[in-house]
Amino acid sequence: MLTVWGRANSLNVQAVMWTIAELGLTHQRHDIGHVHGGNKTSEYLAMNPNGLVPTVRDGDGVPMWESAAIVRYLAAAYGDDKFWPRDPAARVQLDMWAEWIKTSFVPTFSGQVFRPLVQQGSTPLPPEQLKAATEAVKPLALMLDRRLGDGPYLAGSDLSFADMIIGNPLYRYYTLDFDRAATPSLDAYYAQLTARPHYREHVxxxxxxxxxRP
Structure with a gap:
């Protein structure tokens, strides 16, 4: 059985939990981090010296941390060839976009839009700063829109490990009130994800x- 340490509203925990659910794996999750605390104890740091969430242990195995690495482990260990292509040349075409979402899209969207709007407290974000932030996100959303094309998923008709990482931040992207680029393919992709019960539950x-709060 998988044991997961991490709170349900953590973006990184959500990617792991969605993967676990799509693969139908038995698991137990413990609320750790943010208001729950527990991630700075000596016991937790012995498993994850970074002190962040999630941390995952597969049975009696060595603890794992870093959400994208965990998703890849689960996909490789438990996914079929559609979810985790065994052909490296096919897999890298998906994996490079999974990396891109973590290194380009999420830092820009979360750092410049989500965190300032959600964690601004009583201080409004200056309009010029919000405009610059939203303009920085638009070309990235357009890149993903072009890559998705007719979809419905990144690999075409098959859901894969890369969707776990790419689709995960889109709930925040689409539910936060800001000026988004016109991206019909990305919109359709998000609609496809929201139709999946495990996405609705975990993301x-x-x-x-x-x-x-003020």
């Missing part, structure tokens, strides 16, 4: 408790 989780 479409309220982030209201993350807001900084």
């Amino acid at each position: 479409m989780v309220s982030y209201e408790s993350l807001r900084t």
